[in-house]
Amino acid sequence: MVLNVCAAAARLAKRSPFVVGVPRPPFLASSRISAHPIRCGFARPPVHALGLARLFSGTSSASDAQKAQPLLQTSQSPLKHLARRFFSNNAALAAPRFFSSNATLADDGVTAGEEAEPAVPPRSVGWWLLASAGLVYAVVVVGGLTRLTESGLSITEWKPITGVIPPMSDAAWGEEFAKYKNSPEFAQLNSRMNIDDFKRIFYMEWSHRMLGRLIGISMLVPYAFFLARKQLPRPYPGMIGGFIALVGAQGAMGWYMVKSGLHDDLFAEGAVPRVSQYRLAAHLGLAVVLYAGMFHAGLRVLWDNAYVKTGQWSLLAGDKALQAIKASQLSRVAAFRRNIWIVTGMVLVTAISGAFVAGLDAGLVYNEFPTMGDGFAPPMKELFDSAYAKRSDGLDMWRNLFENPSTVQLNHRVLAMSTYAAACALYFSSFRPALRVLLPPLTQRLGTALFFFANAQVFLGIGTLLYLVPVHMAATHQAGSIALLTTILALGMSVRAPSRAAQLLRQNPLLRKH
Structure with a gap:
């Protein structure tokens, strides 16, 4: 039965204008694919050979479509539908879902298994x-x-x-x-x-x-x-x-x-x-x-x-944002973006260290700043007190880092001031002329907001300590840590390139769902 179907398809193909007197389709002229005729079993050529890479990149040529038009009007072959897929620029016909799941877009580095069609969620x-x-x-x-x-x-x-x-x-x-x-x-x-x-x-x-x-x-x-x-x-x-x-x-x-x-x-x-x-x-x-x-x-x-x-x-930046995103591959902007994520990690660690301060009521000891007693730190004997070790050999002295109120408060002070210094350094680094010309206006505004919230957090933290942890000030200090995190997350997003799907949809209006 299968052999009879194959033979009939071959006879129809021989009589078809699609084969006789018609120039070779562009995908057969490609060096990436053999000119072997299509056999029964529907062996599928690579996607890039069918012009989909050009479709996704927005560079499909009108000449190919014009050459294909007479063919689509005169062909009476059973292969007409397949030919329309080969030559059409219609996204519904050229969608990658027509091909097998292991097909690849060699020019774009996108596999059909990742997305049948590029898409972003609605607003x-x-x-x-x-x-x-x-x-x-x-x-x-x-x-x-x-x-x-x-x-x-x-x-x-x-x-x-x-x-x-x-x-x-x-x-x-x-x-x-x-x-x-x-x-x-x-x-x-x-x-x-x-x-x-x-x-x-x-x-x-x-x-x-x-x-x-x-x-x-x-x-x-x-x-x-x-x-x-x-x-x-x-x-x-x-x-x-x-x-x-x-x-x-x-x-x-x-x-x-x-x-x-x-x-x-x-x-x-x-x-x-x-x-x-x-x-x-x-x-x-x-x-x-x-x-x-x-x-x-x-x-x-x-x-x-x-x-x-x-x-x-971005929602606020102008056309300059596009120039900055293109420049994000430059080393200066890439380094700036890496520094943003480093400071983000420091903000997270500092916020969690604040939970240890709260859990131990460590804000009620050493209510002074910047000193802690007679110096900038308590004596080592107090910081690593053997009373907090549960083992007789003292190998768990590390417990002082999380259970000794004096040590926990010192940890939070050091982390907070380190994060503050890093945030300020990040902010001032954005004023370097070689970098500033590449940053969109939104990034510059978010950098200013980061500097503001970092200063506010320091003042709130010191005030909470000096005034023996008043409820309203301590609660504002905790809320401020999330506001600081929000600002630096938005700052990192402002120098990040759009997603791959968004770039494909922007380049190819035919792929958008209206």
């Missing part, structure tokens, strides 16, 4: 990610207030579903208060608390947990919607799925942290009922990483869309 995806990042920002700020007001241990149970509704009657409030009375925090610190005082700290922690639930819903529902509408090209489904997993991990880590403040050994005399500083740092670290990922992805979607539509890279 609504970008705004959704930025709004979700804003909710994460809010939950970080509320979490800081919850810790500073010592409200985090007021709810002693984790009820993801039924915990949505707070106590609605006096009896329910009495039952909830009775649970809190059995906690170490009440026994050690709040034994004189009445029901009205308990309600205040309860609602603070309840609001924090409700924000966490809201983030989960705000991620899951739109994610399912955009997936169903097929508006999330790769790699966004996996990326956003990772964000959702981080939201779940964040909730689990939050309860794991609270449990550390409810242990029975905290009832012992002299014990301080508070959560583990390790778990607090992990809880904050997950939130910061989640925020950074969402903000970066949302900004990327919006700026890619702006580039596809207007040719401008």
Whole structure:
């Protein structure tokens, strides 16, 4: 049967005007492909031989289309449809999905397995990610207030579903208060608390947990919607799925942290009922990483869309931005971009070190600046106290770095001042004439914002220390760290080239979906 079909196809091909009296198709003239006739089994030539590389690069010639036009009008061959695919510039016909999954675009370095068609998510995806990042920002700020007001241990149970509704009657409030009375925090610190005082700290922690639930819903529902509408090209489904997993991990880590403040050994005399500083740092670290990922992805979607539509890279920059992006391959801009990511890492590490300061109440020791006692640092004997080592041989003296309040505060001071110096150096380096002419206006404005937030963070940190950690100033200091991170993430994006898909769509209007 198969042999009969092959023979019939061969006879039709011999009688076809497509073969007789018609010039060879351009792809057969290519040195990259053999002039072997197409056999049964539909062996497919490489994609680049069919002119798709020229289509994606925006350099397809009109002469090829003109030569193909008479052929498409006169051919009566069964191979007519295949010929139309060979010669047509129509994106619907020339789409890479016509070819096998192992086909490659040799000229562009793009595999068909990566994307059937270049695509970027719609702007609504970008705004959704930025709004979700804003909710994460809010939950970080509320979490800081919850810790500073010592409200985090007021709810002693984790009820993801039924915990949505707070106590609605006096009896329910009495039952909830009775649970809190059995906690170490009440026994050690709040034994004189009445029901009205308990309600205040309860609602603070309840609001924090409700924000966490809201983030989960705000991620899951739109994610399912955009997936169903097929508006999330790769790699966004996996990326956003990772964000959702981080939201779940964040909730689990939050309860794991609270449990550390409810242990029975905290009832012992002299014990301080508070959560583990390790778990607090992990809880904050997950939130910061989640925020950074969402903000970066949302900004990327919006700026890619702006580039596809207007040719401008960013929402605010003018035509000069395009010149800078082309120049981003130059060593000066590439080095500037690397330095941005180095400072970004320093901001992240400094923020997490602040969680250790908060978890140990290390801001209540050495309330002076720039000195710590008689010098710029406490004595080494105090910094590495054997009392914090749990092994008799003293091999775990490293615990002082994370458990000794004096050492933890010194660590945060050193990291903060190092980050401040690096941020200022990055800002002033952008004024070098050889580099400044390459930077778009948005990058210059973001550099100024970075300098402002870095200075504000230093002043807030010093003020928090000198005034014995007032709630409003400490909360603003924590919020300022996220604002600083936001600024430097945007700064890094402003000198990054548009995505590959955005560049292809900008070069080839036929590939855009209107």
